[in-house]
Amino acid sequence: MRIERPRLKQALSAAYVLGTLEGRARRRFEQLLAARADLREQVRWWEQRLAPLQDGFVPQAPHERVWTAIDRQINASKTTSLPTTAERRLRLWRTWALLATAACAVLAVGLVRELDRPPPPVQIVRVEVPVxxxxxxxxxxRPGESEAQWLVTLSPERRLIRITGAGRFPLDRARESLELWVLGDDGQPRSLGVMPADGDAEMPMPRGLTMPARPTLAVSREPAGGSPTGLPTGPVITVSPAQRAS
Structure with a gap:
């Protein structure tokens, strides 16, 4: 069960508190509750929200004629012979029906009283839901002419680029640099910055850069420090589409 979406977490937590989440789904949700603080917070919020609904109900004794009717139904057909299975089932169903009627009457009285009460003051509850x-x-x-490879992670919302490298690319570090580019929906390259000489690196995304709907990344060989023109001037050594991580 993957419940990372906020609306799904809220719906499952509410169903759990109301008791409508049953079977395997309920058991799985209880397992997740033990490990996830965000779900426990959701359950506490729903418990506090729904708890006031059961206040104000006072138990009501059924009218005497209800019990008289129940006794009449039970004893009306007493004979010297034992009742058949069908008769016993019929009596049982009649008894439950009368008890259910009495319970409905008590509930109706409680609901009428609840409706007559003035509404409680509005309470503003602050709930912090993680975004x-x-x-x-x-x-x-992966450039084809070497064993080097780079895993590039782009986080537009955090304005962060993370590069994890493996292997070495043959390059004259004193005179050359590798530059990372993103191709926009219009096909135009925009620089993301100079690649690290070795190992891993993090760098901020350029200001004003908007990620395209379907980004494609590329790496080109440039003079030391990056392209002097803002566009690739050297050969492009590798190109790969970028996909949303799953």
Whole structure:
């Protein structure tokens, strides 16, 4: 059961508190409650929200004629012979029907009294619900002329780029750099910055850069420090589409 969406967590928590979440789904939800604080917070909120609904109901004794009718139904057909199975079932159903009628009458009285009561003062309850951030874009870049590869993670909401490298790419570090680009929906490249010389790195996304709907990443060889023109000037060594992580 994956319940990361806020509306789904709220719906399952409410069903759990009301008792309408049953069977395997309820058992699975109880297992998740033991491990997840956000679900326990949701359940507490619903318990506090629904608890006032049961206040104000006073138990009511059924009218004497109800019990008289029940006794009459039970003893009306007494004979010296034992009742058949069908007769016993019929009596049982009649008894339950009368008890259910009495319970409905008591509930109706309680509901009428509840409706006559003035509404309680409005209470504003502050509930902090964590905002689920969208998953980042991920692309694996592998230049064909070496064993080097880079895992690039783009988080537009956090304005962060993370690069995890493996292997070495043959490059004259004194005169050359590798530059990371994103191709927009219009096909135009926009620089994301110079790649790290070795290992892993994090760098901020350029200001004003808007991620395209279907981003494609590319790496080009440039003079030391990056392209002097704002566009790729050297050969592009690898290209790969970026996908939302799942």
């Amino acid at each position: 689920v951030q969208p998953l980042p874009y991920v692309a694996l870049l």
